[in-house]
Amino acid sequence: MRPDRFRHFAAIDWSGAVGERHAGIAVAICGQGDAPPRIVRPGHRWSRQEVADWIARGMPEDTLVGLDISGSLAFADRGAYFPGWAESPVDARALWALVEGLSAADPHLAAGSFVDHPEIARHYRRHGAREGDLFGGGIGRLRVTERVGQTALGCRPTSNFNLVGASQVGKASLTGMRVLHRLNGAVALWPFDPVPPHGSVVVEIYTTIAALAAGRTAGRSKIRRFADLAAALRALDSRPVRGSGPIDDHRADALLAAAWLRTAARRPELWSPAAMTDAIARTEGWTFGAI
Template sequence: MKQPRVIAVDWSGRKGPEQRRAIWLAEAVDGRLTRLECGRTRDRLVDSLIAEAQRDPDLIVGIDFAFSLPAWYLRERGYDARRLWAALAGERLTPRMRRVGLARWINEPEPPFWTSAKPPALTPEQEFRRTELESRSSGARPKSVFQLVGAGQVGRGSLYGMQALHRLSGAGFHVWPFDPAGMPVVVEIFPRLLTGPVSKSSPNARRRYLSDVPMLPEFRECAAESADAFDAAISALAMAGAVDEQAALTTEPEYTLEGKIWRPGTKR
């Protein structure tokens, strides 16, 4: 029986042409890496994923951004995850965003989002989703999706990513853990949970790590040269080792507001 294809995307919240260098796609088929490439903007990447699913719906996609916001924020505004994605797709999450659009708003947002100092009223308990707090037990150090500035921040990419989820869901993708099992499916990944301990900022450390990973020499060189390519490649291979598990993923009621980071061994 044919196994589903796996695509892992190292996403980015960068603007303009910088997206083409920062967004990487890796594909694995039958446990082997078959593609590792950049060159797309966010919109073109989503176009490509939709086209891939139309060509062959037996497809599992992992993307590294937060699929939702902390529950308290959504409850205060009467949102579920899909209404959140739709609000971001329409650039109307907040009053100011309605006036100026997401691209301008993201540089001067209303609290609890921040680009300079964290709002004093935002408590530590409010900063994170449950799944992000759970990831700490594996040694991860997640950043709050409300943080829109600084090294390693995921907020900008996540807000643009939720716009992408609105499109992918509308095109027929099942989004875990919000939807019942089905193909094609898209899951949230956190590359740090899939790569394990490695100093990803060091090309030498990446080369040492990759020396034990079976892949074509050109893919190994590419992943050694770029931390973004490294994350996409290793994430795709980790996902490819658990395709049966991912194909069976279904709704998890306790996570359908905030979302959940997938990792090998997730049971439902």
């Protein structure tokens, strides 16, 4: 792939919270070179559907866009998403379709009805001390990209089957899967699709990886002051954004991740992780930057 394959780099900090519009969703973008990233639609409260529409029709051509979700569930460890259930999906696209089908009546791309399904609920840890008999205990099941790639970088991955606690990512990822279902066929979704020679590509990101690349630690990955954001951006060969004092961590995550994607996209090894087999790419996906 050419080093200049992409002309724009966008990052989206995501939210699985209840409701239509979310302060926790932030979209940032930058171009080639060292120009500072910028927030798309400053002051706007995005809905999840608006983000899907922007990716499909609103962002510039040849954009590499990182979506801060998990694009699938653990599969490789047990040979299925939901072992023992005859209707368990065979790959990630079938999983997205199932999430969409069971949650079609849920407003604002929520996915509560999916985890309420009696067979699926057996695999989840949910609020109210409800732990399915097939959750497995501990932190829950992890994908290969989490067990191998993220952990090797010093990240602290959490299971998408856990819907409890401040660090849980399961709700956001399920809402993100409804977005991926809508984007399927409209834009390339790596690694479920190969990277085409032209056009935009969506990848899964974990904003902690961007923070680590900028010299921060996993425990200090969240940035809440412009001065700290400026230092992190400089470490990624980017000019700083304007501002002083505090900044919310959602915008900071998106701005830093956009600048990181601009540097990371040129690294061929990130597009071909050693542990990512064709089967894993098809069923579990991969976090871009996790090697």
